[in-house]
Amino acid sequence: MSAVTTASQHHRKAAIGAGASGALMLAPAVFVLLVWSVVPLVLTLWYSFQNYNLVDPTLHGFAGVNNYWYLLSDPDFLQSLLNTAILVIGVLVISVGGGTLLAVLYDQEFVGRGVARVLVISPFFVMPTVSALLWKNLMLHPIYGVYSWMMRAVGLTPIDWLQRFPMLTVMMIVAWEWLPFAVLILLTAVQSLDAEQKEAALLDGAGPVARFFHIVLPHLSRAIAVVIMIETIYLLTIFAEIMVTTAGGPGVASTNLAYLIYSRALLQFDVGGASAGGVIAIVIANIAAAFLVRAVARHLEV
Amino acid sequence: MAGQRARGKSLVIAAVGWVVAIWIFFPIFWMFLTSFKGEAGAIATPPRLFFVPTLESYHEVFQRANYWRVTFNTLGVSIGATVVALLFSIPAAYAMAFLPGKRTRGTLLWMLSTRMLPPVGVLVPIYLIARNTHLLDTVTGLALVDMFTNMPITVWMLYTFFREIPVPILEAGRMDGANRWQEITRVLLPLATPGIASTALLSMILCWNEAFWSLNLTSSNAAPLAAFIASFSSPEGLFFGKLSAASTLAVAPILAFGWISQKQLVRGLTFGAVK
DSSP, X not given: OHHHHHHHHHHHHHOTHHHHHHHHHHHHHHHHHHHHHHHHHHHHHHHHTBOOBTTOTTOOSBOTTHHHHHHHTOHHHHHHHHHHHHHXXXXXXXXXXXXXXXXXXXXXXXXXXXXXXXXXXXXXXXXXXXXXXXXIIIITOTTTOHHHHHHHHTTOOOOOHHHHSHHHHHHHHHHHHHHHHHHHHXXXXXXXXXXXXXXXXXXXXXXXXXXXXXXXXXXXXXHHHHHHHHHXXXXXXXXXXXXXXXXXXXXXXXXXXXXXXXXXXXXXXXXXXXXXXXXXXXXXXXXXXXXXXXXXXXXXXX | OHHHHHHHXXXXXHHHHHHHHHHHHHHHHHHHHHTTTXXXXXXXXXXXXXXXXXXXXXXXXXXXXXXXXXXXXXHHHHHHHHHHHHHXXXXXXXXXXXXXXXXXXXXXXXXXXXXXXOGGXXXXXXXXXXXXXXXXXXXXXXXXXXXXXXXXXXXXXXXXXXXXXXXXXXXXXXXTTOOHHHIIIIIIHHHHHHHHHHHHHHHHHHHHHOOHHHHHHOSTTTOOHHHHHHTTSSGGGGOHHHHHHHHHHHHHHHHHHHHHHHHHHHHHHTTTSOO
């Protein structure tokens, strides 16, 4: 904080040119990001009001709100919204709940803790297409998967998870990727908790449960908020995992909003309809983003 | 008594900690193992934990005509996007950290908010722009998109690192007659090397693993590893050995990077909110 004040004071005294050269150094990045964020946005909005199909040139012109109307009255769209909500909420509950517990667990001293931690956070670094195919084939394949073998070993009949429970299974795969993210962030936050504070509570005779609720959880609240909001942004547009496991099916059983827009755009070439879906996705993401930006802003020391 | 109970408790914690860790890591371990089993061994029932390792699956992956091309594509996209993003981000982060003005805070938050744009929301225009500019299915096109999406993160991460550099050191350089260019290249960059390295690493990891644009903007020419692996999804899906070998090759470098730099990555991933 003070370092920055000195810096700005110094420059204000030193040279009027400082402001100009600062702006000059900032300009390229701002310009690039401005173009990147405004042009596609405006185009999406524009297309969403047009009749525009890549394979049907006879279809063109202003469509009014028809694309929106068509989308909103499509049961597939409602199903995809529901699936999006299931995916976001389910993975958030698993990753934040589990992540908090695991952060506390891996904050304890035990033999080989360092290695165990590395193992737990690893799935976060695995690319989505690999994660999804590992689970689909090596783990959950009804004949050759390890989980199916384990089920047979205890006398159960293996289940074709992705056929029988497509949305639930996709959710579990995505949770496997994002739980480690939550652990990574929350463990870092737990470790910044003052050891003296923990000891003082211990001396006061606070039990483990009381310590968790009165010391650890309040300390973690900000990190938890950050995890929830960053995950929400990513989870709203999960795509690759669905594409390589179920391709949105059976039917639309595991189609989320992102996959629906993709299939409208690049499988059915309906630019107008896909763009209307895109606008809706942007609106939903912005609602979540508003909270994130506000939460980060509160801790921004400028 | 009390000592015994404490030891019992720490044994339970160690046991739970290890069981959970092994369970979570198991799919990655199994992928690694399966990559050395060959196709027949990969689908043997019951699954084999002990076997004679073979490099057969790796040989077959290497022999696929496009494997090396895919790897070079991934490297090209990751390195290209990272270098260009840093060229834009370093001056911007410098200006905001050392020459802050009234609008600095607003600019930082605005940059953060551009990161919140869901990629699927702009899939249609980006796809059409790429097609019309002949950037569809090119390394340049994918690298550009990755650079745009990661720039808010690189600016932010660099900004938080630059903020930790004591201003008097930079001032001392200026007293010695260094101009702004020399101040940045001779004083700031050497001091900030670890921070810049972590930022570059995070950008590389994000580009390497990026799947959405890779799947939608590339096909046979510029497909990176994330898209190449997806080609194992349907008819070839049953070749567990080859899938595992290709996956291991795609994942191993990033896992190693992630293990080394987990601490520094947290800062970039949370926009400096958690350190």
